[in-house]
Amino acid sequence: MREILTLNNVTFTYAPEDSSIKNAIEDVSFSVQEGEWIAIVGHNGSGKSTIARLINGLIFPQNGTVEVIGEPLNEDNLWNSRSQIGMVFQNPDNQFVGATVQDDVAFALENNGVLHEEMVKRVREALKQVNMDGFLNHEPSHLSGGQKQRVAIAGALALQPRMLILDEATSMLDPQGRQEVLSIVRELREKAGLTVLSITHDLEEAMMADRLLFMNGGKKFAEGTPSEIFAMGDQLVELGLDLPFALKLGKLLQKNGVNLSGEPMTEEELVNDLWISNFKN
Template sequence: MPLIQIQDLTYEYDDFKLGPLNLELDKDQWISIIGRNGSGKSTLARLIDGLIEAQSGTITVNGLEVNEQNVWQIRSQIGVVFQNPDNQFVGANVEDDVAFGLENRQISHEEMVKRVNESLEAVGMAEFAKHEPSKLSGGQKQRVAIAGILAIRPQIIILDEATSMLDPEGRRDLIQLIRHLKDRFHFTVIAITHDIDETVFSDQVIVLDQGKIRMQGCPVEVYHNRDQLMDLGLDLPFVEKLKLKLQENGLAGLTDDETLDEKEMVAKLWQLNSNM
């Protein structure tokens, strides 16, 4: 049974319509939902979390339909990291902020201290436990926001443009951190983004445009539809663009190569160069 099942879902506001959408998302996967601004990415995330209500169709999360009766039980299984972590902070210091979600769930003090310490250690922020969140850098703030979500032990983490306020190095660091945490804690990631480079390590990529699913598949399958991606206002990941440029300059055999990682591609190029 899919972890998340969406059937005939529609949602309208102003002159925008999302859907009808039909979608199944499996457990323990990294699912990237990509599209330019206004394509419906964040609207879909809010529908899954029950922050807004669908006008027709159904969403089922872990066997529970998203409705008024089940919404709080469903939200207890989902953590959301927004693009501006300042909007999520409520504690006077880092450890208080991470503990906030646990206090709302009436977790015992002993268990709360254990989870806060474990979560801060997991994201590399244990030494900042007594710091004020407002004094941290953008990347550090996102790490604290992630720690607060880890502490509640969610089955699903939604990244809603979570890297958009970070510089390129900060984006890479955050994505690598979440990949590591996913492997350790075994949660499902739904990453909402407009940056196609962030989709490289996904299990599944879903391309939205004007509220409709235009493409869906593993990264390699989606990237091979280069012309369609361009028509939708999206670019190719760096490694894919590099392959095309090398092909144009006479280096054959890379266009259909499935390597997506930059370090792996560098190693492959060194190997090709040594064989020439």
């Protein structure tokens, strides 16, 4: 698989002239392969948002390199690199600029000089991909939180990016809106092979990833599958990261004498394990 994104020994501080200020991230390296879903998790101040800004070229590292599709990111290729990456941010209301849904999705295309006929086609296709094609002429302010984020995703998809970055994109949504957005992203990933990088506090979102990067104090503390990372258990809790509900409940049940064959990470896995271990026969 081809590498879409690579960080090589990246260090960044917001006050390089002040040696007393701690680095926001320090000597961080990781790569994202085409078609992967990677989640970056960690407590507030761990460096997650700084990584998002570095990837999008809003800031540049003091040391190390950020590479997009094999090219080191710099001021000369910044706009071309940004065209390869779609960003969806935390607050959908801060992203809307159009009077209608279709106007908003078309905004970035207009800025990139896409011809009108092609623009109309892309807008409709992108909204269809997120199940919002029936809302073309609706005002964004009248949509639910989940619908707004789906429109924001459509705006990113219309640019036909190689990778979609979700920067705390579900953190302000209610459970239904969060589920809507995550289901759409999972479907896009499965059907279109979209590469996804999610920066998140949401454990349900993190559990969908192929691989987790756990950031702590600006450094990459651990990297592995969701099962491998959450198997660290109390060590993660001590560092400010919660554990999945199903895993915590499973441990509590085992402590109280309930048979389980493993350590289920999702509610579905927990229910299946309970059934097989205690009721099937």
